[in-house]
Amino acid sequence: MEPLQEPSESAPEATTPECAELRTELARACEGALVPEAGSPLRAHLRACRACEAEYREALRVTAHIARERRVAREEQEREQRRNERLRLARSPRSRRSFSLAIRTLVLPALLILLLTRTSNNEVEAHVKALKGEYSLGVRRIDATKLPQPLRRGDWIVTGDDSAASLTLGARHEVLLEPRTRVCVEDRSLGRMLFDSGAVVLRGTRTLTTAHAVIELEKGELRAVGDGAGVDLEVRSGSCVISDASGERVLSAGERARVGAP
Numbered sequence: 001m002e003p004l005q006e007p008s009e010s011a012p013e014a015t016t017p018e019c020a021e022l023r024t025e026l027a028r029a030c031e032g033a034l035v036p037e038a039g040s041p042l043r044a045h046l047r048a049c050r051a052c053e054a055e056y057r058e059a060l061r062v063t064a065h066i067a068r069e070r071r072v073a074r075e076e077q078e079r080e081q082r083r084n085e086r087l088r089l090a091r092s093p094r095s096r097r098s099f100s101l102a103i104r105t106l107v108l109p110a111l112l113i114l115l116l117t118r119t120s121n122n123e124v125e126a127h128v129k130a131l132k133g134e135y136s137l138g139v140r141r142i143d144a145t146k147l148p149q150p151l152r153r154g155d156w157i158v159t160g161d162d163s164a165a166s167l168t169l170g171a172r173h174e175v176l177l178e179p180r181t182r183v184c185v186e187d188r189s190l191g192r193m194l195f196d197s198g199a200v201v202l203r204g205t206r207t208l209t210t211a212h213a214v215i216e217l218e219k220g221e222l223r224a225v226g227d228g229a230g231v232d233l234e235v236r237s238g239s240c241v242i243s244d245a246s247g248e249r250v251l252s253a254g255e256r257a258r259v260g261a262p
């Protein structure tokens, strides 16, 4: 397992006396992926100082990344165990024939289908459309009379005070953005999104990254509401896995959780 990156290594130099004064407190917050208390000097400083804020965000991002890596490693180990078990069964003389038959009739066609659908998914266009009011896409402001706009990786979408927008993949509505919401598309197939603030409803199998956690929705519907301090999650159907600094947990349909500050 990788150790946490030392926050000071990649950090910009402290630039003001206030930065220097809050240095220790900032390092502690970064190491523990802690959210500074409301009203604390560090919280106020992070709002005002770009350098310290960037350092803090990066530390949280690294923490979320490590949590995800841990989960991937564990899944890999489980897959390996299942594979060994199948091999062990296949090597026993009685089942050898049926195992190789199963490979030819089931596994290979399934792999082929998986490969084909994955390839075609990458070619599907993703769009954003205002349902009411207007939203901004980068520097452009777009209202409900306009056609759906194509999305590219790294696009920021921000909805207005009394507006809503939907992100679609092909013909399906996949993500609903409620008023005053900021999200960034991490990849064009909308499988991954960066959630900054506001409220979104996700459907299908998607990954939402927040300042504190990676949230992986599996074939379901999830509503996320919050901001940089914390995000409330409600799983309406399917299930989701939350990976954050404290490890990972699974939420099933009907369950709620909060990530970030309580």
Ligand SMILES: [Zn+2]
Pocket: 015, 016, 018, 019, 045, 049, 050, 051, 052, 053
């Ligand atoms: Zn600072």
